[in-house]
Amino acid sequence: MNITSGGEIAEFKTLKVITEGAVLFVEIAAPPMNLLGPELIRDLVSLIQRAEADNSVQVLVFKSADPDYFISHVDVTSIKENREAAAKLNGDPSIGQMLRHLSASRLVSIAQIEGRVRGVGSEFILACDMCFAARESAIFGQFEPSFGVIPGAGGAQHLARLMGRGRALEVMLSAHDYNADLAERYGWINRALPAAELGEFVKSLAHRIARFPAAGHATVKERVNAICLPSSDDIRRDSDLFLEGTRTNQFKQLTQIAMENGFQTRAAEMNLAGLVYHIQGKRTSEV
């Protein structure tokens, strides 16, 4: 990746990367709905590795090519492959550890959010260093508990630290959708901005940060992470609990019912909060 030459880097399958000076603008484009599956994970791992190896890169901006979905959630049909792909970054086979690597990196990462950010999508933006969202279109959810499992990639860790006990419990136990204004009030994101201003705001901020000395960024991140970043042990424990949960009959049954009702399809997930509620009536009470 020769980012000093500027222009587009065309080697990723699910990412469109544009360089502008020390800033990489990374557009997530994994149709039909930006599910986080093995291909997108492989591209993210590769991107992070190459950007970290290139001292001319200072800031990563993540956005989506899909106005309705930033990252919808994990592809539940490929949990094993996802973990194998994530392990390529630092040996630990969990998406949570991959995301924690991004948080701990010297690179500054900014999420520019339009559309839906649920499950591991929420965990992805929580792992970024900053998040700004379009007031009109961004929608947030950490809905894993509606399938009887804990978020697997650090969501509970981050939300508890950012929002405090009551709001973190509400968000996860309700499995509800939250708009950008409420997400801002709860501390889920830095700020909600009008969609028309969001791109320019983030671009300007990214270039501003990239202009300052890299040494300061690294030290500030290290000291802030020492206070706020969940430990590897906590991330690993949540990942293990999630995996355990996915092996229960209850999870398998709920997932199957969900798939039959449109889960992991673009149209049905426009209202995922409704879908996950609806499917509960179809599970047997005993599982």
Added chain:
Amino acid sequence: MNITSGGEIAEFKTLKVITEGAVLFVEIAAPPMNLLGPELIRDLVSLIQRAEADNSVQVLVFKSADPDYFISHVDVTSIKENREAAAKLNGDPSIGQMLRHLSASRLVSIAQIEGRVRGVGSEFILACDMCFAARESAIFGQFEPSFGVIPGAGGAQHLARLMGRGRALEVMLSAHDYNADLAERYGWINRALPAAELGEFVKSLAHRIARFPAAGHATVKERVNAICLPSSDDIRRDSDLFLEGTRTNQFKQLTQIAMENGFQTRAAEMNLAGLVYHIQGKRTSEV
């Protein structure tokens, strides 16, 4: 308690309990002003024990039968009896440990707040998993420091974690009343809502949560509590410091003056922030 049959459970003296599926709606009715005394504590202990023993119960909603007082505060004339009653839950003779038990329970607890929530009332709602308050009527106070003592049942612990240092100090050192909007901005509660919408909102949320698998609730609560819930040691230490404070001449004198000025009466406590300020002029400077 046979909650599967639905309808009202009439065995409590200070609680009116209605079951709807896996949700218990618990109305606090301890006239004249919902002081937390031995009788209400005994009923709460009994309710929690029986609900925990009944796997068909998943969610508790607490509200008040009195539009002006949710829980006014602890009955200071029965501190010893309160502790004995609280000890029935898990052996530890402190209201703080009783409340911590509720926080750590597999049960999901929601406070639906209208009226005044001060002192141990605030500590009660902070121990619930979520709090929603009526914008027009809810009033919050953690006023114990106006009597020279720390909150005795975890208030300082929760407020410091939810609001941060400056706001927690302001709330306690000022012993002021806070309305629901400010309480929301400070993170004291999840959200302030119009009174006309509050009941329906909480009811809908409670039933939504109750519909999701219990296994997810328990795991999420366990992981969030590991980060946010004050330790038993911290709760016990605050309880001890509170008790020590109540044994000083200063506390005794202030309490006596307060009682002579309407403390623990319905009318005078409508403006408790004024009352606790007023009584300071009557204490001797030496105590």
Added chain:
Amino acid sequence: MNITSGGEIAEFKTLKVITEGAVLFVEIAAPPMNLLGPELIRDLVSLIQRAEADNSVQVLVFKSADPDYFISHVDVTSIKENREAAAKLNGDPSIGQMLRHLSASRLVSIAQIEGRVRGVGSEFILACDMCFAARESAIFGQFEPSFGVIPGAGGAQHLARLMGRGRALEVMLSAHDYNADLAERYGWINRALPAAELGEFVKSLAHRIARFPAAGHATVKERVNAICLPSSDDIRRDSDLFLEGTRTNQFKQLTQIAMENGFQTRAAEMNLAGLVYHIQGKRTSEV
């Protein structure tokens, strides 16, 4: 300092101190722009020592004689002298430890903020027990990373705990100016108030707090600090990292360029966020 007599205490060079009962109103007056240099530090150390030794003092209110600058930032031309002056308070030669001493004091400190509060100015108000700011005029910045260094006196520690990871990183890595409303939303301060109401609000709050028993204040502060106050080790580590950073050629070059462009002058720092961005173009890329 005989505060019981009331009236003005005229012995400080950079502070104007007025006593009203148990409250000291301290006006910072170090023209031309309230830089924190050795003289102001010596006065602050002396004030804190004498107020702590006088049991009739309970509350300190800090405000500024300059409507545009509360405390602008540290005087970078006197870093060594600053540390020697700060060491007089408790032996540790760092402004961060001096400020931590104030946070841990039995005295209740309130910052009444008009004008700019940047760098160590922000760290000063974060060390106070509460902060209230004029909505129209207060401006906040923690801009040290634009010089390649971490905030040296606890800023990163406090901001990370108050705002959470994303907002703290944004504030420091962007080195931007923040107005009072955004500072409130981010938890940097307790509240933004209309300038016309600020003085009366703080005065009333200070006298209210001072009227309550001192024993309660001390215990509440001790318990809240145990949760929220950065440890001495963390403050010292940040101070050391800052010092290391100031010894690099990059910092020295940036400081020199900044001084040539108006840094530490009243007019140029009205828009410091612009100045620190502008100077980056003049540094050599190699340092």
